[in-house]
Amino acid sequence: MTQRDSIRPIITTPVRFSYWFMAGLFILIGALHLATPLLASLFAYLALAHLNFKRGGKWLPVAIFLLLLAAVAYVLGFVINQSIRSLPEIADKAIPGVIQWAKQYQIELPFTDYDSLKDAAMEAIKSQVDYLNRFARIARGATTQLVFLVVGCIVAISLFFHPRFEPGHNSDAAPGNLYSLSCAQIEQRFRTLYQSFATVMGAQVIIAAINAVLTGIFVLVVHLPYAPVVIGMTFLCGLLPVIGNIISNTIVVGIGFTVSPRMAITALIFLVVIHKLEYLLNSKIVGWRIHNPLWLTLLALVVGERLLGVPGIILAPVVLNYLRLEATQIRPTGEQTVG
Secondary structure, three states, X not given: OOHHHHOOOOOOHHHHHHXXXXXXXXXXXXXXXXXXXXXHHHHHHHHHHHHOOOOOOOHHHHHHHHHHHHHHHHXXXXXXXXXXXXXXXXXXXXXXXXXXXXXXXXXXXXXXXXXXXXXXXXXXXHHHHXXXXXXXXXXXXXXXXXXXXXXXXXXXXXXXXXXXXXXOOOOOOOOOOHHHHHHHHHHHHHHHHHHHHHHHHHHXXXXXXXXXXXXXXXXXXXXXXXXXXXXXXXXXXXXOOOHHHHHHHHHHHHHHHHHOHHHHHHHXXXXXXXXXXXXXXXXXXXXXXXXXXXXXXXXXHHHHHHHHOHHHHHHHHHHHHXXXXXXXXXXXXXXXXXX
């Protein structure tokens, strides 16, 4: 038996109970659509952990966090509002340019004629705008989602001050009782879940921010219109694994067509170079800690979207990595390891 195997947990009753607890929690989140408060709690706790400077107590990080939260909410509302106003205008300008460019170079398209292409493209843009409108209504103040966000932040702040699942010690309790041992194991499960979130989403936020900064520099250099929409949507879409880049690239190239086909091709070349750089960033920032194959990640994204929408897409790789972390720490009963 190797040293690593010797420290893997034995499946005792408290350990088994903690796994059933987490399984029940994930089922409830999916059934009751509670991904928003979970994401809010994880994001808020991640921010508080990075703002904890170890000096001046814990109230200072909380105060800074609340100020940053207000600033982020304002910027997010501005970006979404600008996007909703600009995307129909971008579509009206870009689609005729695409059609004219295709005619000029005699490119065959999978449609009966160019008018049908325009109609289909307009319908696709309209569906995306409708989706953004629904998202904007949530962000602007849908009561339930707003309450979920507030509750998630309160939970994160409470955990920041008091991270223990069992707050006090009961002097009448028997030592090593089932409740205390189960609480300790549940704490360990949540620490692993937070570790997975910090690994996956922490890196995703950094990469999205770098992508948005580089795209912003490109927009300013070439004087691409709708700069707030391009930069804001690049960052927001960058938080969505895999499909986020496809959405943001479509928007940037479409805006390029509002200027000229040459601008659209220049934007496409820039995006290809940026995404090649992102592969390097992923390996450097995330490292080799996430070993899930692409097909499994895509499957998780599909399931997450079907169950919970956009929050499900964000949570899917986190939960997938969490399951891998937990499974790699357990050695099946009776298995003999040579080493």
